[in-house]
Every structure is written in C-alpha cells, then in structure tokens.
Amino acid sequence: MSYFQNKVAIITGSSRGIGLSIAKELVANGALVMLNGRDENRLHAAQNSLSDVADRVAAFAGDVAIEETANALIAACLERFGKIDFLINNVGVSSRGNIGALSPSVFRLLFESNVMGSVCPTIAALPSIRQTKGSILFISSLVAVHGLPGLAPYSASKMSLRGIVESLRIEEAKNHIHVGLIYVGMTEIVTDKEAIAADGSTTVLASRADKKVQSLQEVSKAVLKQLRKRTYRSVLTPLGKINAFLQALFPLLVEKIILKNLHKFDEGNK
Template sequence: MKYFSGKVVLITGSSRGIGKVTALRFLKSGAKVVLNGRSFESLNETQMEFRQLGFDPLASVGDVNDPEFCNTLIQRTVSHFGRLDILINNAGGGFRGRVDETSPQVFQEVVNANLMSAVYCTHAALPEIKKTKGSIVFISSLAGIRGLPNNGPYCVAKMGLTAFVETLRLELYNTGVHIGILYVGFTNYDGKKRITNADGTLVPISRRSHHTREQVAEIILHTIRKRKRIVYLTLPGKLLVFLNRFFPGPLEWILVRSTKSKFMK
C-alpha cells in the first residue's frame, strides 16, 4: 500500500505475536519499522528472520514499563530514521485470577504492563507524532469494554486505555494526530505465549481463537490508513458492546454465572 511507503512505524512488543505479524505487514507495505521487546533472543531472532526476507528493521531491546527507556526508544528511532509517523502500543500480557487471590504487587505489575507502558511510550512519542500529524494506535481487548470475572487487573488496565484514548482525542483535537483503539478478541497465539496467574506465575494459554494474528494485522493497517477512531473485532466483541449498552443487567447475570464466558480476554 502506497500510503505506508517510507513511513516510520514503531511497534512495542513486536518480537512475536500480533506485534511481529503486524511489523512484517508494514515492512511489506514499504514502511520503515522499529521492533521492540524485552528479550534480546526473541527480538534478535525476529530481526534476523525479517532480514532474511529482504527487510532491514531497527530493533531496540528494552522494557516499555520504564519511562526512561521509552524516551531512549523514541530518540533512537528519530536518530536512525529521522522521524516517527506511527506508534502502535501493542506491548502487554494477559491475566487470569480472582481479585481476592491476587497480591497488590501482581495487580500493579499487570496494570503497568498493559496500561502504563502505553502511557509512557505515548508521552515520549507525542512531540514527534505531532510533527508528522501521524497516528497513535492502542491494541486493547474485550476487557476494555466491560469488567469481566477473573480478569480484574487486566480489565482495569484495558479500561484505563479507553479513558486515556478519550482524553488524548480531546487534547489533540486540532493537531491532525490520529488516535485509534482496537478491541481485539481471542487471537491465535504462538506456543510460547504465557499469561500471568494470580500468584504471579506464568501459565500457558488454552482457548479457542476468534481470529488469526494476520487478520488483526490487516485490520490495524486498515484502521490507520482510514484513520478510524474505534474498531471492535469479532462478533462476540460487538455483541458485548451491544449488551453492555442496552442490557447491562442480563449481561451481568450471564457473566456472574460463567467464568468461562466466551467474551473474556
């Protein structure tokens, strides 16, 4: 797509999963991509894989939960490519567990990983995004629409993203900056993906997916090209929005009685 040719795209959490597939899709569209992840091994493996395909992304290892690293990440991006057009706040991790079984430390870690990382990166990137009148996109989930059982800290973080996005839109109303948020459903993850349990341990994911990583990547690019504000993925996601708006009581009854609700993410 000519729209992305030459544009500089930074994707947090892009050493694997949705972020990795989205990065490759941007590269194939002619964009210049900055990869990010906490694991040197995973990030290096992804960078080498892309180079073998004929692309040359920049890779920056570090934790976006650290505001100082976020500043360094933006500075390195601009120093290397000369600008920043698109920031995709994708980094984060899933969670499963009851609130009364989750320690305050684990609760804080989940919120930081899924909310504050996006806040820090966005804050660092705003001056450059304003210059290019570019896009900042947040990858949220169905947990950002309504509080769900066994997802307390994750819901707090993802619903916090919604509030953050709404605030940014108001504050950046006449700047030409595009702010978008995608509410993603269950996605087919690679076998290495883990989520945080109530005790802080990492456990495998076991669930049926609603869509593939490739489908999500295509929707992300479409959201940016069309400068869409809000995108709800999957029928369950759209149904959750409808029920929460018009039938909150019956929806709550359903969720209380089923901790394995198909709406949960």
C-alpha cells in the first residue's frame, strides 16, 4: 500500500504551478487533498482538472497570509476530511530589482506572502498535525542558499523559512512531527506567472522555454520523496547541491562565482 493512501494533505497555493503538481502527485498516490489559492476561478479550474477523483479533492479559496483565512482553511479541511497528515507551505512569490531601486513595500509584500503565508497555516494546523504525527514541509528556493542580485526580498523571505523550520523542529521534537525544508531550483512556470517589480507593481515573468529547468513533475516527486522519508532538508538540481555545499564551507567563494557570472542574473529568473 502507498505511504500516502488515505492520508490528508493541505497544499497552500495549489491552483497552478508546483502546488497543483504536488496535489496531483499526492492524489495519484492515494492521498486526499485540499487545494488552495486566492483567485476562485483559477482554483475551480484546478479542482476541475482533478474531476476524475473529485471525491478525494476539496478546495478552499483565500489568502493564507491572513490569520483568519488560514484558520478557516484548516477548519474546512478538518470538516471535510477529519484530519491533517501533511501541510505543504507552498505559497510564495518572487521579486525583481536591485535593492537601491526597490520600493521598501516590495520587502513588505514578499515577507507578507512568503513568511506570513507559511506561518499562519503552520500555527493553525499544528494541533492537528501533532495528532497524526504528520509533516509540515516548507517550499524554499535556491535563492535562500546565498542572497542573489536582483532578488533580495525573495532571498531574504525564503531564508527566513530556515529559521522557522529550525525552531519548529526543536520545539516539536517531543511531539514526533516531521518538519522539512526543500530548496527548489529553477522550475518550469505557467505562462502568466507573476513577480513583484521594483515599484511594487505586478509583472509577468519571461518564458523559460529556452532555459534548462526542472519539470513540475520532477519537483513534486522530490516533495513526495521528502514526505515519505521524513527528511529534514533537500536541495534540488546538481547546481543547487554544489551551491549549498560550497556555501556551507566557502561562502566567499560562492560570492566570487556569482560576481563572475552577474550577466546570468540579469532577469533574476529564479
């Protein structure tokens, strides 16, 4: 029997992209899933894409960076499925622009989405996850291994997840829950994926069709592997693994390598 059979997962930000792919992979492995996203039409389209397994899928529309909404998401999942085995904190948005050109509001927006969007569902789900001795997995990015040019709010907000994960693992060790962190590399994106521009407005990212990226399925399979093995930390892509290894031992060398390759960060396309 699959490890995921009849286990219940909430995936925040799962109306498209990596979150939806994780949801599909979980359902294919026997799990029951609660989808989430702010835009109701997008969320319904995601739910419809799983209509052949409709009885195993529910959806809750709302912004999980808002405490009351995150509480309502957890309550809706408990009402529908009766328990929570996995919370996957997938919500996240990226930014573009060097610090000198940024409106400070970009930092606020990114911390609101990427930090509060993980913290609110985590606090709300903890009592239920303690009961099932389940998992809370935080989706981070290679931008959190070393701060990258043009991506400071994104790097800083994703780096914060590490602090939350480290504290949570120690605090919850006695409750035997699994808390994990996954550093995802450059991945294929939906055509209308947005990021926050230097002035705080929303911009649509350039296509990655010509770039070497991981597929959504590769990333979601890695997520399921981490849940199944209950591992602490995983870093995706060979480049990401080298980066993490060098950063741990020789951070100044990593800085030198980035400085030599600055042209590759023009679009900051992480």
